[in-house]
Amino acid sequence: MPLIAMEFAFRGGTAQDAPEKAGTATMLASLLDEGAGDLDSQAFQERIEASAVELNFRAGRDDLDGSLKTLVDKRDEAFELLRLAVNEARLESADVERIRAQILARIRRDSTDPGDVAQETWLKAAYPGHPYGRRGIGTEETVERISREDIVAFRDANFAKSNLVVAVVGAIDAATLGPILDKVFGALPAEPELSPVVDIWPQNVGHTEVVEMDIPQTTIVFGRGALKRDDPDYIPAVVMNHILGGGTFTSRLFNEVREKRGLAYSVYSYVDSMDHSGVIGGGVATKNERAAEAMQIIEGEFARFAKEGPTEEELVKAKKYLTGSYALNFDSSVKVARGLRQIQLNNLPIDYILGRNALVDAVTIEDVKRVARRILDNGDLLVAAVGKPQGFREGRSSGGN
Amino acid sequence: MTNALVGAALAGAAFGGAAAQNGGPAAGPKVETFTLENGMDVVVVPDHRAPVVTHMVWYKVGSADEVRGKSGLAHFLEHLMFKGTKSHPAGEFSNTVSELGGQENAFTSYDYTAYFQRVPKETLKTMMEFEADRMTNLVLTDDVVLPERDVVLEERRSRTDSDPAAQLSEAVSATLWMNHPYGLPIIGWDHEIAALTREDALAFYEKYYTPNNAILVVAGDVNKEEVRALAGETYGKVARRADPPPRVRPREPLQVAARRVAVADARVRQPSVSRVYLAPSYRTAQGDDAYALDLLSVVLGGGPTSRLYRALVVEKGIAAGAGSWYGGSSLDDSRFVVYGSPRPGHSLAEIETALDAEMQRLIDGGVNMDELERAKTRLIADTIYDLDSQASLARTFGSALTTGMDVRDVIDWPERIRAITPGQLVEAAKKTLQLRQSVTGILESAPAGDRT
Numbered sequence: 001m002p003l004i005a006m007e008f009a010f011r012g013g014t015a016q017d018a019p020e021k022a023g024t025a026t027m028l029a030s031l032l033d034e035g036a037g038d039l040d041s042q043a044f045q046e047r048i049e050a051s052a053v054e055l056n057f058r059a060g061r062d063d064l065d066g067s068l069k070t071l072v073d074k075r076d077e078a079f080e081l082l083r084l085a086v087n088e089a090r091l092e093s094a095d096v097e098r099i100r101a102q103i104l105a106r107i108r109r110d111s112t113d114p115g116d117v118a119q120e121t122w123l124k125a126a127y128p129g130h131p132y133g134r135r136g137i138g139t140e141e142t143v144e145r146i147s148r149e150d151i152v153a154f155r156d157a158n159f160a161k162s163n164l165v166v167a168v169v170g171a172i173d174a175a176t177l178g179p180i181l182d183k184v185f186g187a188l189p190a191e192p193e194l195s196p197v198v199d200i201w202p203q204n205v206g207h208t209e210v211v212e213m214d215i216p217q218t219t220i221v222f223g224r225g226a227l228k229r230d231d232p233d234y235i236p237a238v239v240m241n242h243i244l245g246g247g248t249f250t251s252r253l254f255n256e257v258r259e260k261r262g263l264a265y266s267v268y269s270y271v272d273s274m275d276h277s278g279v280i281g282g283g284v285a286t287k288n289e290r291a292a293e294a295m296q297i298i299e300g301e302f303a304r305f306a307k308e309g310p311t312e313e314e315l316v317k318a319k320k321y322l323t324g325s326y327a328l329n330f331d332s333s334v335k336v337a338r339g340l341r342q343i344q345l346n347n348l349p350i351d352y353i354l355g356r357n358a359l360v361d362a363v364t365i366e367d368v369k370r371v372a373r374r375i376l377d378n379g380d381l382l383v384a385a386v387g388k389p390q391g392f393r394e395g396r397s398s399g400g401n
Numbered sequence: 402m403t404n405a406l407v408g409a410a411l412a413g414a415a416f417g418g419a420a421a422q423n424g425g426p427a428a429g430p431k432v433e434t435f436t437l438e439n440g441m442d443v444v445v446v447p448d449h450r451a452p453v454v455t456h457m458v459w460y461k462v463g464s465a466d467e468v469r470g471k472s473g474l475a476h477f478l479e480h481l482m483f484k485g486t487k488s489h490p491a492g493e494f495s496n497t498v499s500e501l502g503g504q505e506n507a508f509t510s511y512d513y514t515a516y517f518q519r520v521p522k523e524t525l526k527t528m529m530e531f532e533a534d535r536m537t538n539l540v541l542t543d544d545v546v547l548p549e550r551d552v553v554l555e556e557r558r559s560r561t562d563s564d565p566a567a568q569l570s571e572a573v574s575a576t577l578w579m580n581h582p583y584g585l586p587i588i589g590w591d592h593e594i595a596a597l598t599r600e601d602a603l604a605f606y607e608k609y610y611t612p613n614n615a616i617l618v619v620a621g622d623v624n625k626e627e628v629r630a631l632a633g634e635t636y637g638k639v640a641r642r643a644d645p646p647p648r649v650r651p652r653e654p655l656q657v658a659a660r661r662v663a664v665a666d667a668r669v670r671q672p673s674v675s676r677v678y679l680a681p682s683y684r685t686a687q688g689d690d691a692y693a694l695d696l697l698s699v700v701l702g703g704g705p706t707s708r709l710y711r712a713l714v715v716e717k718g719i720a721a722g723a724g725s726w727y728g729g730s731s732l733d734d735s736r737f738v739v740y741g742s743p744r745p746g747h748s749l750a751e752i753e754t755a756l757d758a759e760m761q762r763l764i765d766g767g768v769n770m771d772e773l774e775r776a777k778t779r780l781i782a783d784t785i786y787d788l789d790s791q792a793s794l795a796r797t798f799g800s801a802l803t804t805g806m807d808v809r810d811v812i813d814w815p816e817r818i819r820a821i822t823p824g825q826l827v828e829a830a831k832k833t834l835q836l837r838q839s840v841t842g843i844l845e846s847a848p849a850g851d852r853t
Contacts, residue, residue, distance in 0.1 A: 324502015
């Protein structure tokens with residue numbers, strides 16, 4: 001393949017935003033390719049397009065990511081543009097205002113989107129007063145407040161060598177790459193100046209929050225605390241989730257909610273680990289008249305799983321899927337690079353990919369039962385629902401049955 | 402910036418699925434084709450980087466082939482194809498794919514319906530056996546049909562009924578196509594989905610799901626001879642059972658009236674305007690007009706250096722976003738779209754005026770070589786980047802072959818893009834960007850409780 005794919009990240013992310021200026025990391029990520037060095041925004045973008053380079057930055061919860069993709073004959077130009085973006089972004093006020101306008105437009109659009117509203121409501125209730133309780137993009141109020149100085153300060157505090165991870169895949173070898181990376185990142189300070197973020201577990205589990213919206217369907221997100229990535233039970237939790245709601249056409253939630261009852265098009269669960277928290281969450285959207293029924297079934301499945309665990313057959317099938325499908329995560333250069341970046345962010349050994357399936361194979365039914373009891377407990381969930389659900393209980397719930 | 406009017410293909414039983422894209426790989430993989438005795442076409446795209454294959458079956462039938470009054474039937478049948486056969490009851494196929502660590506899904510568009518699995522190469526034959534089986538042996542009972550119809554209605558509620566921008570998009574399409582069935586939503590109108598029956602689905606299935614109306618696309622760690630042998634033992638055993646009618650849909654009359662539609666809803670906090678022009682597709686275009694329109698969409702509105710973005714967002718500062726797109730892969734005529742969303746303090750009328758001015762400036766003043774070259778570089782590079790993804794490669798061939806193009810067209814696409822001149826681009830713009838064959842869609846806010 002005549003291409004080079006690079007994925008990198010600076011640890012920090014939107015969790016480093018000052019609360020009153022939430023959205024700073026997102027603004028910085030959006031501005032890095034809006035002019036750098038001698039090139040103004042248009043000139044920089046023209047250079048990118050003339051060489052068909054793809055350069056993107058994105059602010060995540062715990063890191064600010066970048067990705068670069070180039071055809072091999074445009075390699076030097078691609079890395080030079082990256083060097084400029086990382087080190088010499090101009091952050092001119094006209095560009096800041098334009099990007100601010102775009103971000104505000106997106107916030108306004110999202111503000112009436114049922115899925116976004118449900119997610120925001122859930123996060124706020126789960127993580128009160130914590131950076132994870134805010135949407136990374138910020139609010140209209142906080143984004144209006146962000147100044148050029150705030151953006152520069154964020155960059156200076158977050159862009160450093162010790163919190164940087166890089167993965168490169170494709171038509172380049174390590175000997176060639178080394179000096180190039182030195183050139184791109186070498187001028188950054190050795191250490192970042194990150195604010196400490198405290199660990200937190202989802203609060204208000206057992207509560208239901210309803211946001212009224214005049215639409216025919218209720219969009220629901222739900223979840224409760226789970227595990228951080230370094231927890232020894234993490235892999236059993238992934239297996240558990242696959243059986244419960246992770247398997248697209250095979251999970252218990254799929255079968256009970258969609259296949260048997262036609263209650264929803266989409267119903268799922270996932271496990272998500274952050275640097276300072278962990279969640280088992282999920283979502284469903286169903287017509288207002290049946291929202292209460294759908295949620296009752298989901299809570300029932302959570303509670304039943306905690307009590308009974310999986311069957312041997314479910315466990316065998318889940319392990320087969322999880323081990324067999326692992327290779328599909330690495331079937332393009334970009335996906336390999338992304339996987340290697342994530343492994344580094346998770347502090348896993350670089351040969352983790354080779355040993356990962358053995359970890360899944362080693363999971364026993366007792367492991368899954370243990371982790372289910374530990375994580376799902378009594379099946380209570382923090383629920384956020386947007387729509388006009390009928391017969392939906394608000395406030396304290398009694399948990400599953 | 403995104404716009405509501407994206408995506409011609411409707412993702413199927415699960416999630417994801419952007420519109421199939423035009424064109425194909427530049428360097429071009431070594432693609433081979435042959436036809437089975439029963440008329441099923443086969444495309445093999447070797448990719449030996451990993452021991453996996455992408456197995457797809459494309460049926461040359463989509464929502465535009467439905468009869469009036471049964472909108473949503475093609476998509477409904479796609480869902481029902483997961484309900485099992487005489488020899489493989491519901492869930493067995495999906496469970497098998499899952500145990501193999503594979504991925505699967507399906508999607509329906511105006512012109513095609515496709516099913517795919519991504520699996521380890523050793524299991525290709527198993528996939529073919531299952532897929533060939535459900536080509537003719539589908540079993541449907543009301544016990545599975547009725548809950549699945551509710552699932553589709555929920556899908557519609559998620560995609561459209563809870564989203565004013567999606568509702569506008571439906572109204573724009575219904576208005577643009579005065580006679581052609583592309584005016585009907587792929588997922589169907591709510592009341593017509595609710596009335597679809599098991600018998601409707603089976604009749605559609607009997608009429609269109611036959612090997613002589615299907616294309617097998619296999620991309621991955623295989624060669625032509627392996628695929629020929631496996632396909633012969635599986636699909637080759639399926640008898641033809643119908644001769645689908647020629648795909649001739651009602652054509653548009655000469656359009657003479659510019660139309661406007663609007664959705665005003667309290668939930669709209671970011672207004673936007675789009676102009677949708679009737680445009681030729683790769684199949685219906687004269688000469689190289691479709692290639693020129695693909696380039697026009699990049700020059701005019703394909704990113705931060707495009708005409709529309711530069712004028713409306715950067716220079717005038719009146720818009721938060723602006724752009725254009727063209728969807729050329731359809732069997733019949735297609736559309737070319739320009740759009741913009743205002744910054745606070747600026748009106749939709751200002752945006753619309755500025756969009757018109759930029760289109761006129763391009764038609765009057767032409768296109769310079771620099772911007773055309775950048776656009777070509779971008780489009781051609783995308784096809785090379787696509788080589789990195791086996792699934793998108795398979796998809797490129799499948800969508801081309803079900804919308805009236807052939808493998809040669811896909812392979813030659815970069816060369817023909819390269820050959821387009823500024824003059825051709827302007828000519829295509831002149832022909833296409835005519836108000837009389839357009840609909841302007843307005844998405845705006847309304848006081849709470851109001852819904853006009």
